[in-house]
Amino acid sequence: MSSETxxxxxxxxxxxxxxxxxxxxxxxxxxVTTPAHSVLVLAGAGSGKTRVxxxxxxxxxxxxxxxxxxxxxxxxxxxxxxxxxGRIEDLLxxxxxxxxxxxxxxxxxxxxxxxxxxANLPDTFQVMDTSDQLRLIKRLLAGLNLDEDKWPPRQVQxxxxxxxxxxxxxxxxxxxxxxxxxxxxxxxxxxxxxCERSGLVDxxxxxxxxxxxxxxxxxxxxxxQQRFRHVLVDEFQxxxxxxxxxxxxxxQGRDDIFVVGDDDQSIYGWRGxxxxxxxxxxxxxxxxxxxxxxQNYRSTGFILKAANAVVANNExxxxxxxxxxxxxxxxxALYAAFNEQDEAYFVVERIRSWLKDGGKHNDVAxxxxxxxxxxxxxxxxxxxxxxxxxxxxxRFFERAEIKNALAYLxxxxxxxxxxxxxxxxxxxxxxxxxxxxxxxxxxxxxxxISLWAAMLLCVEQGQLSARASNALASFAQLIKHLDQLAxxxxxxxxxxxxxxxxxxLDFHSKEKADKGDEKVENLHELVNAARLxxxxxxxxxxxxxxxxxxxxxxxxxxxxxxQADDFEDCVQLMTLHSAKGLEFKLxxxxxxxxxxxxxxxxxxxxxxxxxxxRLCYVGITRAMQYLYVSYAESRRxxxxxxxxxxxxxxxxxxxxxxxxxxxxxxxxRPVTAVKTYSAPLQAQGQYxxxxxVSHIKFGEGVILQTEGAGEQERVQINFKQAGIKWLMLAYAxxxxx
DNA sequence: AGTATAGGTTTTTTT
DNA sequence: AACCTATACT
Numbered sequence: 001m002s003s004e005t006x007x008x009x010x011x012x013x014x015x016x017x018x019x020x021x022x023x024x025x026x027x028x029x030x031x032v033t034t035p036a037h038s039v040l041v042l043a044g045a046g047s048g049k050t051r052v053x054x055x056x057x058x059x060x061x062x063x064x065x066x067x068x069x070x071x072x073x074x075x076x077x078x079x080x081x082x083x084x085x086g087r088i089e090d091l092l093x094x095x096x097x098x099x100x101x102x103x104x105x106x107x108x109x110x111x112x113x114x115x116x117x118x119a120n121l122p123d124t125f126q127v128m129d130t131s132d133q134l135r136l137i138k139r140l141l142a143g144l145n146l147d148e149d150k151w152p153p154r155q156v157q158x159x160x161x162x163x164x165x166x167x168x169x170x171x172x173x174x175x176x177x178x179x180x181x182x183x184x185x186x187x188x189x190x191x192x193x194x195c196e197r198s199g200l201v202d203x204x205x206x207x208x209x210x211x212x213x214x215x216x217x218x219x220x221x222x223x224x225q226q227r228f229r230h231v232l233v234d235e236f237q238x239x240x241x242x243x244x245x246x247x248x249x250x251x252q253g254r255d256d257i258f259v260v261g262d263d264d265q266s267i268y269g270w271r272g273x274x275x276x277x278x279x280x281x282x283x284x285x286x287x288x289x290x291x292x293x294x295q296n297y298r299s300t301g302f303i304l305k306a307a308n309a310v311v312a313n314n315e316x317x318x319x320x321x322x323x324x325x326x327x328x329x330x331x332x333a334l335y336a337a338f339n340e341q342d343e344a345y346f347v348v349e350r351i352r353s354w355l356k357d358g359g360k361h362n363d364v365a366x367x368x369x370x371x372x373x374x375x376x377x378x379x380x381x382x383x384x385x386x387x388x389x390x391x392x393x394x395r396f397f398e399r400a401e402i403k404n405a406l407a408y409l410x411x412x413x414x415x416x417x418x419x420x421x422x423x424x425x426x427x428x429x430x431x432x433x434x435x436x437x438x439x440x441x442x443x444x445x446x447x448x449i450s451l452w453a454a455m456l457l458c459v460e461q462g463q464l465s466a467r468a469s470n471a472l473a474s475f476a477q478l479i480k481h482l483d484q485l486a487x488x489x490x491x492x493x494x495x496x497x498x499x500x501x502x503x504x505l506d507f508h509s510k511e512k513a514d515k516g517d518e519k520v521e522n523l524h525e526l527v528n529a530a531r532l533x534x535x536x537x538x539x540x541x542x543x544x545x546x547x548x549x550x551x552x553x554x555x556x557x558x559x560x561x562x563q564a565d566d567f568e569d570c571v572q573l574m575t576l577h578s579a580k581g582l583e584f585k586l587x588x589x590x591x592x593x594x595x596x597x598x599x600x601x602x603x604x605x606x607x608x609x610x611x612x613x614r615l616c617y618v619g620i621t622r623a624m625q626y627l628y629v630s631y632a633e634s635r636r637x638x639x640x641x642x643x644x645x646x647x648x649x650x651x652x653x654x655x656x657x658x659x660x661x662x663x664x665x666x667x668x669r670p671v672t673a674v675k676t677y678s679a680p681l682q683a684q685g686q687y688x689x690x691x692x693v694s695h696i697k698f699g700e701g702v703i704l705q706t707e708g709a710g711e712q713e714r715v716q717i718n719f720k721q722a723g724i725k726w727l728m729l730a731y732a733x734x735x736x737x
Numbered sequence: 738a739g740t741a742t743a744g745g746t747t748t749t750t751t752t
Numbered sequence: 753a754a755c756c757t758a759t760a761c762t
Contacts, residue, residue: 076751076752077751077752078752103752104752105752106752129752130751130752203751203752204752206752207752267750268750268751270749270750270751271750271751271752369749369750370748370749370750371748371749371750372748372749372753375753392750392751429738429739429740431738431739432738433738433739434738435738436738467738556752557752558752559751559752575749575750575751576750577749577750577751578750578751596749597749599748599749599750600748600749601748601749602749615750636753637748638746638747638748638753638754639747639753639754640753
């Protein structure tokens with residue numbers, strides 16, 4: 001080789017290096033370029049975590065000469081996976097198709113499809129989502145003659161998922177002498193058997209099976225260990241026991257693993273995530289290098305200071321000192337709303353003026369603790385004609401009408417899918433009642449066969465009434481017929497076929513006036529989604545899968561976000577959990593009330609309370625420039641009026657970072673300010689709901705309701721110290737504040 | 738068998 | 753307020 005070519009290659013090489021690292025700070029650069037094999041990056045919020053991951057991958061490919069083929073990148077959400085793939089493609093200007101990027105669940109699914117036999121699964125196995133699982137459990141309990149009141153299905157589900165997250169199968173459980181435990185275990189066993197027989201796999205099972213697949217099949221394990229020379233993990237603090245065990249198997253020997261995480265952003269403890277994995281990592285990969293990213297590029301000084309101060313109240317942190325070079329910016333604005341409607345009104349007013357000043361919709365987010373809170377904001381935004389998009393909540397593929405259609409499709413590919421059978425056996429109603437279905441269930445249980453097989457048996461033996469028999473026979477006919485007709489059709493035609501031939505369209509169109517149309521529209525949308533379904537992204541290892549099966553898997557694993565409106569410029573509404581990893585110029589953090597955020601269930605548990613606090617930290621750090629926090633003095637929750645106290649997290653924000661906002665007069669003053677003036681509040685009409693008042697005995701409070709008139713007029717006040725009181729206005733001697 | 742009504746229950750967060 | 757279940761009615 002001539003010295004000139006060497007030189008040319010070197011120059012090209014150097015250019016690539018420069019391009020990759022020139023935009024990084026020292027710590028980021030170190031993380032991207034380190035020669036260490038095992039790397040733990042502790043990345044604070046907004047410190048360029050994704051950037052480091054993406055650049056690390058680019059570094060491996062462009063500089064170290066690694067093939068895309070040998071990289072595995074794992075994320076938690078489909079959104080994150082999609083974004084990472086996109087950013088790598090942007091950076092490298094090549095398709096990243098060959099690279100395995102996906103969620104733990106998605107990748108596990110892929111492995112199981114490729115090695116169904118070794119994983120002891122039927123080729124036609126179907127993934128069920130949380131609600132499918134719950135239905136299955138309810139049915140199971142009925143079958144076992146267990147009282148739902150004594151064995152709440154949700155609790156059973158919680159138990160089963162909890163065990164699976166820990167990698168514990170029914171056969172590994174030790175029940176001891178506790179009768180309750182023994183029974184839970186029995187249910188778990190029966191559940192496993194039922195899933196096995198029906199070819200159904202729940203979310204936890206995907207991970208557990210994928211782990212067992214590698215553990216029990218040395219050849220499979222060796223193949224993937226060979227193949228994935230570099231494993232990268234995003235949001236490492238959210239991995240559960242099984243996920244981590246899976247990663248360890250995969251990286252055994254080579255120990256080439258690059259994980260990025262932040263213990264302060266661990267918010268999935270409730271579904272089995274183990275922050276401790278960060279510590280385990282340090283033990284299991286002895287030659288690891290730790291790199292901290294502590295410079296925040298996202299938020300203003302005040303916002304960051306507030307976030308740091310809040311999370312500092314937690315114990316057992318690894319400790320990070322997030323700092324920013326940005327200016328303090330505007331203080332965080334605190335709004336004390338009269339009730340939840342006032343809160344929504346305030347937020348939307350602010351959004352209005354943001355838009356008036358030329359702000360973009362996309363830069364605005366309303367973040368809340370629970371999905372139920374979205375309604376108020378939706379209504380207000382709707383009347384203000386501001387486009388918005390709600391993440392989460394009931395997702396497209398979770399809607400009843402969609403699930404019905406999917407259940408038919410599932411029956412077409414897998415006759416023994418009991419969950420789907422139950423769902424559609426009498427939907428639309430075809431004269432098969434509870435009694436008949438019960439009989440079939442009985443036979444299925446006795447013979448240990450699927451409901452479908454049991455049904456055929458019943459019809460054959462003619463042990464049912466003629467009417468029921470006929471109805472069942474025509475149902476069986478329908479499914480078989482669909483299967484035949486569908487054979488040579490395109491996917492979307494199959495879906496269309498099902499929607500039309502099953503009578504679902506008619507059935508749903510007859511539902512209560514307003515809902516019916518929407519459901520029909522959704523069914524059409526399903527056909528459309530099938531038409532747009534992207535087969536080109538067919539992943540290797542999944543080639544054997546029919547289009548239909550791929551579509552069904554997609555529906556379970558990616559229940560949600562039709563990416564159609566991604567391009568539309570609109571205000572974003574989402575829970576704090578789904579906001580993780582995102583950033584917005586203007587953020588409203590709403591509903592900061594004890595019992596709501598922190599949630600009721602976490603109040604008496606220090607561990608969960610800390611998780612809530614981390615959630616708050618996540619929320620605050622979503623904001624780039626402006627952050628509004630708000631709470632309501634009174635809130636209608638679960639159909640009941642409640643008068644919550646402001647969240648403790650508000651008190652944890654340093655007062656110098658906050659300014660309280662009054663909507664009416666636009667007067668703002670520090671939170672800690674003492675009252676400046678007070679005038680007696682005499683006649684009626686002089687005050688309004690939400691008005692701040694002070695009482696000689698009870699102190700400060702807010703007016704919640706009024707009643708009566710004149711002499712008889714009474715007001716309900718929520719006092720900061722004394723709680724809620726009704727007072728006669730004529731005698732109360734209230735002062736406005 | 739299918740539908741309507743009443744009454745009781747419920748809610749964290751997601752793959 | 754919304755959802756599910758149990759019961760009664762057609």
